Amino acid sequence: MKNILTIETSGTTCSVALSCSGTILEKYSDELRVHGKILLPFISELLDEMSLTVSDIDIIGISIGPGSFTGLRIGFAITQGLAYAQNISVIPLSSxxxxxxxxxxxxxxxxxxxxxxxxxxxxxxxxxxxxxxxxxxxxxxxxxxxxxxxxxxxxxxxxxxxxxxxxxxxxxxxxxxxxxxxxxxxxxxxIFPRAKDLIEITENLFNTGFSVSPMNIELAYLREADAWKKSN
Incomplete structure (x- = not known):
């Protein structure tokens, strides 16, 4: 079975889930504006709890929007960094x-x-x-x-x-x-989207042969970033 990491940062909540050998663990926070502070620690904690390292991750499923510009960028940057460094397959998912x-x-x-x-x-x-x-x-x-x-x-x-x-x-x-x-x-x-609920669809899409290069991930803003900034 593949080790799957999923990341959901498109809204006010932030969640990360890790699936290994049929076991799914998740870290979740509904605290506002902390995505950038907690996302990497969440991933590190999940890996430790599963006795895994980043190199053991086979697939990353990431929510690519639409949603919060800042949240999406944080999830995107971390996904791209991890996937590029470790040659991990990426599955982009609509938020x-x-x-x-x-x-x-x-x-x-x-x-x-x-x-x-x-x-x-x-x-x-x-x-x-x-x-x-x-x-x-x-x-x-x-x-x-x-x-x-x-x-x-x-x-x-x-x-x-x-x-x-x-x-x-x-x-x-x-x-x-x-x-x-x-x-x-x-x-x-x-309903709030949760990373743990994206494990199944991430695996299913991967099994169809679908994945993207970490350098080709495109976020679905649907609105120009400048317009988003004016609204915040």
Whole structure:
């Protein structure tokens, strides 16, 4: 079995998970603006707990956005440094799709069986009256398919867009932001993406032969960095 490290730093939370011989350990923090301080120590602690070194890592799965510009850059820099130095395969993952994978792990077997075929939309506040949005569907085998590219959309276009796709379920990392949109009538569930929930999809993608060179990782900002900075 492959030793897999996953990193999720796209939002307010920061998490790292390590899988070795079927055992998954995770470090997680919801403290604001500490990603840069805790990410490397988290990785070091996980390696120590598994009695591994960086050279033992076979695959790194990283959430590439969209999301917090600063958080994404921190995860990107550490992933690129580790992967380049140790020749580790990298699997880039959508941070919006990560919400769906984390949502899936919260469901009981009975509740999970009711989800396949339903339209799931992930909405994350992008600030400056914009939202990041991704549309997904869970298949009968519980794998998750994207219904199109992740997008950024203006708040005043949300009503028209959502009425066209008519989602069965909306996931978000901040329910208060979405609840303020009074036209949203679909059930809204608050969920934070977690690194431990990205182990399976990282391994599955790797097994299909998919990976990228650490020097070719591209973050999915969906908004220019300058615009993001003005909003913070």
């Amino acid at each position: 919006l799709c990560a919400h769906v994978h984390s949502f899936k792990t919260t469901l009981s077997k009975d509740n999970l069986s009711s989800i396949p075929g339903k339209s799931i939309v992930v909405i994350v506040d992008a600030k400056m009256d914009h939202f990041y949005l991704g549309q997904y569907i869970m298949k009968e085998n519980y794998s998750i398919d994207s219904m199109g590219a992740d997008i950024i959309i203006k708040k005043d276009r949300m009503k028209s867009f959502l009425s066209k796709i008519d989602p069965d379920l909306i996931l978000t990392d901040d329910k208060s932001r979405i609840s303020g949109l009074d036209f949203v009538k679909t059930e809204i569930i608050e």
